[in-house]
Amino acid sequence: MGRIVTPARFAQPPANHAGFETDSDRERAALWARLRTEAEAAADGDPLLRSFIHIAVLSHDGFASALGGHLARKLGDWYIPAERLADITEQAHAGDPGIVAAAVADLTAIVTRDPAADGLLTPFLYFKGFHALQWHRVAHWLWAQGRRDLAHFLQSRVSEVFAVDIHPAVSIGRGVLIDHGTGVVIGETAVVGDDVSILQGVTLGGTGKEHGDRHPKVRDGVLLAAGAKVLGNIEVGRHAKVGAGSVVLKPVPPGATVAGVPARVVGWSTSGQAPAVEMDMSLPEPEYTI
Structure with missing residues (x-):
């Protein structure tokens, strides 16, 4: 059995070179605090879900870490297990911090527009449209880096798992x-x-x-x-x-x-x-x- 992917290595990027927080940093921090609060309440509310929610959210030190780990577990298979996919998401997030900022905006959009989203936790954990889009952002980064075979692999896996097919370009x-x-x-x-x-x-x-x-x-x-x-x-x-x-x-x-x-x-x-x-x-x- 592979190790559980709770990658503490997904450190939050520094606010900026001068040490000041940007609006994007503050938005992400506020979203992460709200997501953790909802996760704690859900874990307390149903003991059967406590372990799952701990691994998916509460064991992480930031939004990027939780997102990368959760996406990796959703898509991992025998060919590329979850821990290797977590490495890929880490590379993408480090290579383009805008990927995480876009994920924050996407999750906020869901809560704003979708009446089925009663908070952040439900779409973060369960909405496959959100998961497929975040994997596409990683695949698009790989495509731009010239790693097109791997980008196609992720496109194929996303299509199989989530029934969403977006070309990585x-x-x-x-x-x-x-x-x-x-x-x-x-x-x-x-x-x-x-x-x-x-x-x-x-x-x-x-x-x-x-x-x-x-x-x-x-x-x-x-x-x-x-x-x-x-x-x-x-x-x-x-x-x-x-x-x-x-x-x-x-x-x-x-x-x-x-x-x-x-x-x-x-x-x-x-x-x-x-x-x-x-x-x-x-x-x-x-x-x-x-």
């Missing part, structure tokens, strides 16, 4: 929610901006076997509702919304709501808030032609 911003996650597919040359919400069954794909830049560019604040298919090298503009089950084959203007097969503009955002944050899946009344 894909650039994804911060504050991204992948809700439920099952059936999400994002192709190689796609780009996903900040504060985007993606529901189950969404595809950001190509239109054929062409090579080169062939996948969608999803800008900040976009909501992609369940089952939406966005195909080709097209742009979904900032603060746009794509209705459930829609097939998008043409660019979507900023602030537009599109729906249908093929999708057409059926309305416009007027609230000033990003649809991804509002998480309102409804469509305008049928005075619009779909």
Whole structure:
């Protein structure tokens, strides 16, 4: 039996070279304190879960440590056991501290937008959309380092375990929610901006076997509702919304709501808030032609 992965070596990075905390450091520290408080309450509330919660959260000295260890245990197998995967996450976090900052923003987005998230602990422990996205961030770092075979291995394992398939070349911003996650597919040359919400069954794909830049560019604040298919090298503009089950084959203007097969503009955002944050899946009344 392999050793339990509770890697104290995932030390929190220094605040900065001058010794002052940044806003990102303070945000992470506050999130970690809240996560530990929730974990302590859960461990006290159900003795059957005490050991699990201790290993996953309470045995660690910081958020990066807990995240790396938990991700590693989720994905470890006979080929690359959990302790080796923990080494990989450590390398990625050290190589790009922005990975951990993005994870903090992603977890905060879940609590802000998902009514099923009654705190930080539940999505941290159990939401596979969150887990798949954090593994993608590690795989994307490996891809940029030229370690592409290992990045593909992680993509394959994430697809097997979480039913989320994101090519490691894909650039994804911060504050991204992948809700439920099952059936999400994002192709190689796609780009996903900040504060985007993606529901189950969404595809950001190509239109054929062409090579080169062939996948969608999803800008900040976009909501992609369940089952939406966005195909080709097209742009979904900032603060746009794509209705459930829609097939998008043409660019979507900023602030537009599109729906249908093929999708057409059926309305416009007027609230000033990003649809991804509002998480309102409804469509305008049928005075619009779909």
